Amino acid sequence: MARSWPVHNNRLLDLGLTVLHEPRPPDLPAVTRVLMRHADTGDSQRRAVAAGIRTLLAGPKITRSNVERMQLEEMEAAEVQVHIRPATRGLRVVRKDPASRLAHDATSDWDEFAAEIDTALAADLDRDVLERAAAVVRDGGLIDPPGHDAIRHALRGCLRRSSLAGSADQEPRHSVLHLRCRVPRRTAPGKDR
Incomplete structure (x- = not known):
């Protein structure tokens, strides 16, 4: 039928x-x-x-x-x-099925991301670039949008320097910056991947 x-x-x-x-x-x-x-x-x-x-x-x-x-x-x-x-x-x-669980709220992920940026071990100059880059990442940019090249290049430079590179490799949650900016992850001294 x-x-x-x-x-x-x-x-x-x-x-x-x-x-x-x-x-x-x-x-x-x-x-x-x-x-x-x-x-x-x-x-x-x-x-x-x-x-x-x-x-x-x-x-x-x-x-x-x-x-x-x-x-x-x-x-x-x-x-x-x-x-x-x-x-x-x-x-x-119509109400929610009582047996179903509420989905995870994405804003808490961004709160955790902001906390990671705030606690990153970085020099003052690096921190400014990192915060600007994090704002662009949060807005969904840095992959191909025009106008963010300066931040992308500054962030790449910061990631190559030891203070920010060490903090970015410190936690896997910072990998979003590497992924969004197409910067290869560096391993911290003494770590093999």
Whole structure:
């Protein structure tokens, strides 16, 4: 017996729900209307949307706040605008599965990264370059964006000097700077890799 709805539809739904991972999605009312319209097309679609919401409610803090804001502020208006069936109105009250664990919040990773930068053993000149480079890395740069070449070259120079090279090789968490700046990792004296 053939399925009444294509299998790839659920994958498209999952892909569409990724917009809720962004901090403050730009057009949450439109996203909500599309989601409600899709959920109203059938029982299996409504169950798929509810499952997607449950999964998102177990995600990182930004995702959870987006979904909660969508449920509290946008769904009621979308229900009226889209003219959905009463069975679909239950999406407003979908909650996280109690058995699922909350996803790790990425901001704590950045806090640990900042603590590593703060505690790195570096001279004052090296520290300034390291802090500027860390800010660029946190913003997602240093691989190919224009305008960061000066920081990249300064960081490479600092990493070649002994004070910063020793601190960068001290902990494996500093390897993000080596990876982002395409600088080969140096081993600390007396260590073999």
